[in-house]
Amino acid sequence: MLHGLAALTGAVSGIVAVIFRFSVYTLSAWFSAIPDTIGILGWIIVPVAGSAVSGFLTTRYAPEASGHGVPEVMESYVLHGGKIRARVPIIKTISAAFTIGSGGSCGREGPIAQIGAGTGSGLAQLFKMNRRQTRTLVVCGLASGIAATFGAPLGGALFGIEVLVGELSGISVIPVILASVIGVAVANGLFGEEARSFVAPQLGLSSYSELIFYFIMGLLFGIISKIWVRLLYVAEGFFQRLQTSDYCKPVLGGLLIGILAVWVVVLEGIFGYHGMFTVFSPYVPAVMGSGYAFINAALLGTVPVLALLTFGILKMLATAFSIGSGGSGGVFAPTLFMGAGIGGALGYLFHIIAPDIAPHPAAYALVGMAAMFAGAAHVPVTCIVMIMEMTGDYALILPLMISVSSSYLLASSIMPESIYTEKLRRRGINLRRGIYIDALRSVKVRQIMTRNPVTLSPDMTADEALRMLTTTHHTKFPVVDSQGRIVGTVIAEVLEKRCDETGCEYTVADLMDKNFLVVDLETTMDEVLHKMMERNEGHAVVLDSEDPTRMLGFVTKTDVFRAYEAAIAALRLEGSIQECAPAFLD
Structure with missing residues (x-):
């Protein structure tokens, strides 16, 4: 089954490579007619028009289809088991054709590679392949796309393995080579001599x-x-x-x-x-x-x-x-x-x-x-x-x-x-030869935050707050007023220091930090950690994006490390990784 799907992936990639190239050529001919008609300033209008179409498509429908594509495939391969949204190859085809056809300084190999990888991923999901097989088909799609573009089956296969896998272990090589050969055969059969991108003379070493x-x-x-x-x-x-x-x-x-x-x-x-x-x-x-x-x-x-x-x-x-x-x-x-x-x-x-x-x-x-x-x-x-x-x-x-x-x-x-x-x-994702990842990238604040944290009132005395510290064993507290609005945060170190120096006559409102770190539900935990390190803080308040005074939860640095440990354990259980090193340890 795997080899049959690899062959099908290569064939589809070869066909898509031909269709994509014809699309780029057609759009190039259309756009080139503008400067021919209105003169040299047409070369300013053309890329603006093409970029507007491309930017609309990627921003509205598939943000991961923007840019050069291969990093997005790498992220999918490592973090998501090779799963790529079905719409990505379609949006990538159209948006990249408009970008390149209108004179954008980009190559068609990256888009074809991402389109091929998306094809492999789509076939794997359609036939309910397991994680390892899905990732292999993603490599097949990327490799066959590159191979079909350059007419280089072995080079395409090696590119897919070097870029996505990093080593020969952990990947079935034969399906990748099979897909690359079929991709080249299909592209050459449909495109003829024009399938090759470059015309190089015979050159050698003189001495x-x-x-x-x-x-x-x-x-x-x-x-x-x-x-x-x-x-x-x-x-x-x-x-x-x-x-x-x-x-x-x-x-x-x-x-x-x-x-x-x-x-x-x-x-x-x-x-x-x-x-x-x-x-x-x-x-x-x-x-x-x-x-x-x-x-x-x-x-x-x-x-x-x-x-x-x-x-x-x-x-x-x-x-x-x-x-x-x-x-x-x-x-x-x-x-x-x-x-x-x-x-x-x-x-x-x-x-x-x-x-x-x-x-x-x-x-x-x-x-x-x-x-x-x-x-x-x-x-x-x-x-x-x-x-x-x-x-x-x-x-x-x-x-x-x-x-x-x-x-x-x-x-x-x-x-x-x-x-x-x-x-x-x-983005906070660290790869080393395909096996090191930043696990925190896959965890959102909504998954790990404390939803009903212990809070302090701004009218509470410092002495009362210290008793809360002893009772709860917490060291960081959000401060919420009588109307339920978040007004600040306070940490145990400040309470203890100020009481030691001048007694406990202060209220929490006197000691709280009003300029606290704010995050939202969709913030990834690696972003939270980086923000904490930048501000030298060990906590963050999760606010409602529609009501910035309403607290949804509370996150501490301890939560971040627990999230990391949980993500690593889950990924190891799935067999997704062999070694991991989070970004903040680099």
Whole structure:
């Protein structure tokens, strides 16, 4: 049954990959007609319009369909046993098609991977598969989606295993490989030669001395890749902090991309840049869209060196605007774009330094793609295998191995989180090779709070409050007035200290803290803990969102730790985890 569903998942992923690509191509053709009609300013209108549609769909119907998708699949795999809402693949397909088709700087691989994972999850739930089988089918869907996009079945399978599982144990490998092979076969059968994303010439190593240049390039990409990851999440943090509607944030991101695109159009004329545009890939400014036309031109060595470097750097900014603002699309292709651009520019530099040792600058664009993504995503094996599958040439295996390894090792030492796990870490979910999680992320305040806590009256004397402390053995109390309104909190330490110093002539109203920590029913317990640590407090009041004076419950730091222990026990009982380390212990 599992192998049959894996094959079906691969077939559906292959079909969906083709449908999604045709949708992106169709929307690209429609949107490209606007600048053709009204001129260069049309490139500002186009991404704004597409982002508005995408932002509405994700904000209204499936917030987890925004962004680049893979972190959401990882969260589902680890915390929810691979269960993904049925609407997510549908919303992801439409929203990502509008984002990318209107020039948003995103890749289609992330959406296809999330759509494939959602397909696998949906089939598992339909046929009532157990938790382990459900998670395996999620990996099958993600892997076959990536494989179908790049025409790389082994690379897709390794990507799914490296990103979601982290190791070969704990996953059935054969169903994943089966799904990836079938996904590629279906996509190639329906799409023909156009199924492949890249056209790479046969390139090789001129001499073993050239490996020194590839090693240097790998180290540089180890640094550059982490600059890119930090930039992406700085942009995401900026948009999250904006005091505006979530519907408007993608529109603002689209506006910034449009302004950048107009500048890029001018630069294209200055540099003499011409991308490899086809009927399936109509013209857009270099940094807009997935960027395959630029990558293919870079691999063929037809992009001027200044264009390689400039557009490779500007692509970071454009993608940060698109995805950071909540646009729906992947980071895979944009990261490859950056690697091709900056790597190609380095190739020209090495060629100038030693033309006999580095005769083919375009080879550095190809290897740079792998080195950049390995440093950003921490999937070195996937990068090496996938590039060889895409090119059908093993002549670059040594340059790939040395560049990818050096980039990955340096990037990991600079920042242990990948471009995928960093997003989860910022939500309080910590993963280490797929087996470490923050259990508190799965527990809400409503599940653990004390609903009818012992309260004090503001008119109560400190001496009376101390007697309550002795009777109840509590150390933290909410203070509620005669009308049932929460007016403050008080802790035993304050009561004891003030009574020791000046006697007990104070009332609770004199000693209570009116600026107490407030949370709501839907706040997760890891958020509660972080807020407690920021304020150096050991308690929080749960208020009614409709009546901010009405207390619904009380939470202490002891409740947080009990919640953690209970969540860990439950997850271990389910067999979901082998080891756990909560975020606050990192």
